Amino acid sequence: MKLNLTNIFMLFILIIGLIISISSNNWMMMWSGLEISLMSFIPLMSGGMMGSESSMKYFIVQSISSSMLIISIFMMISMNLLYMYMLLSSLVLKMGVAPFHNWVLSIINSLDYKLMFFLLSVMKIAPLVMLSFLNSYNDLFVMLSLIIGSFFSLNQNSVRKLLAYSSIYNMSYIISCINMNSIWILYLFLYSFILILLIILISKLKINYINQFMINEQSLIMKLNLSISILSLGGLPPLLGFFPKFIILQMMVKKKMFLLMILMIMTSLLVMFFYMRMMFLMFLNYSIMQKFLTKISMKLSVWSLFFNLNIFPFIISLKYYV
Structure with missing residues (x-):
């Protein structure tokens, strides 16, 4: 466009x-x-x-x-x-x-x-x-989105379809707390923020399929930015993407919706599996960079790493001062 x-x-x-x-x-x-x-x-x-x-x-x-x-x-x-x-x-x-x-x-x-x-x-x-x-009953759509968004993404090779299934999966979390405006608006904002960070990097590298992670020999800074954004979108703690999921799981415990909470936790493991697969292809398995040079070539310009690692502890610390 x-x-x-x-x-x-x-x-x-x-x-x-x-x-x-x-x-x-x-x-x-x-x-x-x-x-x-x-x-x-x-x-x-x-x-x-x-x-x-x-x-x-x-x-x-x-x-x-x-x-x-x-x-x-x-x-x-x-x-x-x-x-x-x-x-x-x-x-x-x-x-x-x-x-x-x-x-x-x-x-x-x-x-x-x-x-x-x-x-x-x-x-x-x-x-x-x-x-x-x-004020309607939405748990059927939540469960179907959790299952389809996690299971159907396991056999995908297109990055666009993986992001589409990730959107379906994250929409299940948003719909589960749709009657609480402060929670779902925060979730949608943080999801959109992480998604645009990831899309900027993927569009810059011109990656359309997962196999391209194996042949893309970019700089270490670019690989760190991309891998941290991928893991944050999957919700790996202590990255920024884990924070809205953590809030929704707390809400599920307060409402005693244990079945839905267990389904969210189990499907999140599947989601993290294919995000980790993308990161391994890019950063570990098929990289010709010597691993002992990793610490030597580190720079302070890892903006995605900064956002995803520092905002979550900052927001959690605010709970004890507000």
């Missing part, structure tokens, strides 16, 4: 639609903001040979979910009790959460990394705000 005047204008309209959705106090204005964001995001996707196909798939799926959303709003006005199920299904379909996740995997290979970041984080803010207004 090149930042010419047309794309900048479309991004501006996308942000305007997002602000309309999250600041409205009625469902019709929220739906209108979603449609503004949808119609401004599609032109950004339509560049290139595969972009027109992916933009058409995205338009079809989002139009179906928007139709379900507006029908459920009309059913809500007429006091039909089935509106909750249709409204919940339309929002889950719009976010690409399991079991309605296949459309994300089919279009993500044709997107560049900037648009992929918008699809996996920014475009999910408005549906999450609408979902937080519903």
